[in-house]
Amino acid sequence: MNYVWDLVIKAKALGIPKEKLKFSAAETYSPYMELSNAYINSKLIEEEVELNPYYRFYEIFKDMFSLDNEENLEVRNTLFDILIHFLTDMDLKQGMNKKEYYIKFILQDIKKDVFGKIPKENLEFFNETEQDMLAGNILRLYITGQSLYLLKDSIRKLFKHSMIYINSEEKDELLFYIGEEKKDEKLAKLEFVKEIFLPIKFNTKIYWKNHFGVIDVNETMTIGNIVIY
Template identity: 50%
Template sequence: MNYIWDLLIRAEDEGFAKKDIQFHLAKDFSPYMELSPQLLNAQQLEQQVEVNPYYRYYEIFKNLFHPDNVNDLELRQYFLDFLLHFLAEIDRMQGMNKREFSIQFILREIDANVFGNTVRDNMHAFTKKEKEMVVLNILRLYQTGDEIYLLKDTMKRLFSHCMIYVKSEEQDELLLYIGQKKSAFNEMKVRLVQEIFLPVNFQMEVYWQNHFGIIGAEETMKLDRIALY
């Protein structure tokens, strides 16, 4: 990492909020690097980050920390941190394409409760990459309207060993076998995907660790491991 935007993206991937990262004027820095970590090869992300603000933003910061000015250092430090966060967001927006803008727009809409309480309240169970995957499939849903396919695709990306059966002889029904232990976070993920992608005329039954029995499929017919349908 050499840029402030790169560091903020990594911080988000590791679960940090933007406010958790604070930028400081580096005491000693290289004129060829924007970030000035004490250890160049450090793997652990630091929340207090020393920066060379003159690397790309000399015209903005050239007079902020003049050596002869020793007044209001705390205020000037706060201004530096605030402005670098702002500049990093501009950096990120300049590097985004139309799809990435759309993903961020829908994530904001979800957070604003446009998609309803169920979607908003269960979205925090997802990782950053999972959120982007779900939102990308929402965009595909707007384009294609193929709810069943996108429900299957989303579930398989979230639960790699899941199996989905469509049963429509008597009523439209989906049978979803997760293949994992039932947990609060997994339940929230299934609930959100069901809310977004399940057609209104369908019902869905969810099976977690135990598969329902299928005659002729021996792996589903083991004693004490058969779920009732």
């Protein structure tokens, strides 16, 4: 890591919000790097972050930390932290493309109850990567209208061993085999996906750990490990 925005991204991936990071001007630093040497190959993120204020922002900070100025040091340090947070936000926003902006807005709408009560309440059960994937699929839903395909895609990405079957001979019905133990968190994720992507005409049946028996598919016909459809 050489840039402060890179550190902020990695901190977020580790569950450290940028608001918890405190930036300060390093007393010793390399003129060729923004972050101190400790961050070059480190996988750990500390909340106290020292950086070279002149690497990219010389014109902003050139008069703030002169060696002969010891007045209002606490105020200047606080102002430095605020400005670096602001400049880092600018860095991150400039690096976002149109799709990433849409995804961000969709997630905000979910939290504002635009998509209904279930998506709003259940969003917290997904990690950041899963949230981005789901918001991306909602964006694709607006563009393509392929709700059934996107429902399958979302389920398969959330539950790696899942399979989905369509029973359209007698009624419009989707059979979900999840391939995992039933837990409240997983049920909340499933309900979120159904609420967003399930076409109105379809009913659903959910099978968790045990698969229902399928004739001529030996893996589904193991005694003690099948359920009746």
